[in-house]
Amino acid sequence: MRIVVVGGSGHIGTYLVPRLVRAGHEVVNISRGQRAAYAESPEWAQVEQVTADRERQDAEGVFGDTVAALRPDAVVDLVCFTPESAAALVERLRGETGHLLHCGTVWRYGVSHRSPIREGEGTPPFGEYGTQKDAIARMLKAETESGGLATTTLHPGHIVGPGWHPIGPLGNLDPEVWRTLSAGHTLRIPGIGAEHMHHVHADDVAQGFANAIERPEAASGEDFHLVAPAAMNVRGLAEAAASWFGRTADLEPVTWDEFRAGTTPEHADASWEHLSRNHVLSIDKARALLGYEPAHQSDAAILEAVRWLVDHDRLDVARPLVV
Template sequence: MRIVVIGGSGHIGTYLVPRLVRAGHEVTSISRGLRAAYTDAPEWRQVRHVVVDREQQDHEATFGDTVAGLNPEAVVDLVCFTLESATALVERLRGEIGHLLHCGSIWRYGPSHALPISETTGTAPVGEYGIQKDRIARMLKNETADGGLVTTSLHPGHIVGPGWHPIGPLGNLDPAVWATLSAGLPLRIPGVGAELMHHVHADDVAQAFERAIQRRDAAAGQDFNIVAPTALNVRGFAHQAAAWFGQTASLEPVTWEEFRRNTPPEHAQASWEHLYRSHFCSIEKATTLLGYAPSHQPQAAVLESVRWLIDHDELKVAGPLIA
């Protein structure tokens, strides 16, 4: 099959593109051309690369023409963030291709009320990013239900993998959290420490996209949560992370007001965004219809990412990993 992957050099594409090549597909990767994939693989030598500034072409209303001009049979869109952009692509590809797959986010759900969250039990999204992802998923579902383009939306959790910083135990990207835990120093945690985060390894997300392509009929018009088999809460995550360095986590619960006073604003806000939602999502639908079988538990996926960052001098910690 001829498959176009939009955003092929990103977190998911790094794993998805080689998977598709190994499966025998003819793959074209569209990206801005600013960086290579996070990890190298021999399959990339068989991939056609097209450099495109999507934002500019969306503004010019030409991006759909660029994609259609590649004559794909399926399109995987990993970097679409607005309903307007998604709708324009659907309208251009309607009748041209057999399957459009979109990467959403579990932030299409708002703060959790009942756990685990299925594709039908999430609360209304909060924040523009989540609102747009939810609108896109609903539009795609309606498009297929109305007899138009066959579409599927997959909604990953917090994507983890070697080459980038993972969402850490406080729900942010603050490197000081890892330094504190690795040194066995007290770590201030906002709230009660029971707030949840649901990670997923990038290769497991890639697996889900590959299976959705393979099982087009089962995936048609559907939306799927794509996360690890289990989720992590703040205190459990912190204790596991400290143990990787031979330490015991010393946790000091504080109010959100105090946490904000003593945390850089961007990290404090990121913590609130993640922990306020407190997501734990079900993968029952994806396992049943797609055969999705994630191979990474969240703590192992995060450890892999942390190890890579330390080995490449991109994360400073107080002692060596012993995990």
């Protein structure tokens, strides 16, 4: 097939585009052309590169024309964030493209009431990002159910991989967390550390998209979660991370007010956004219909990211990794 990937130079596309090339597809990557993929791969030499500013072209009402002009059999949209943008692309591709695959998010759900969450059974989202992504997923599902364009929405967890900082044990990007754990110092955690996060390796997300492309009959009109086989809570992830440096985690439970007082507003807000949701997602549907089998557990994926950061002097830690 001829497959157009919108935003293929990012976290997911770094792994998805080479997968599609290896599977024998003709691949076109649409991006702003401002950065290369996070990992080198010889398959990129076979990829057609198209430079386009999605935001600007959406404002001009021509982005759908840019995509349609490439005459794709399938389109993978990794960088759509508003219902208006999604609707415009659907309207243009309807009747011309066989399959549109959209990257959603597990933040389409709000706080957890029961776990694991199956597709469509979580609580209503909160915050602009999750609310808009949920609206897109619902619109796409209705489009396919009404006999329009065949669509699939795949919802990744917290995407992890070498080349960027992972969401850490406290649900934020604070690099001091890793230094504290590697030094064996006390890490203050909000509450008792029982809140979960559900990470996923970027290559496992790519696997899910690739499988959905290969199984359009099973994927059409459906939503799927793409996460690691198991979620991890704050305590578990902190203890695992400390062990990577030959340490035992020393965790001090504090109130949220105390936690906020000891960090920056940015890190505190990020922690609240991740931990208050307390997400644990089911992948039973993706396994059954797409043959999805993630190769990375959450902690192993995060370790891979941390190792890359340490090896490339992007993360200051107190002692070397021992695993």
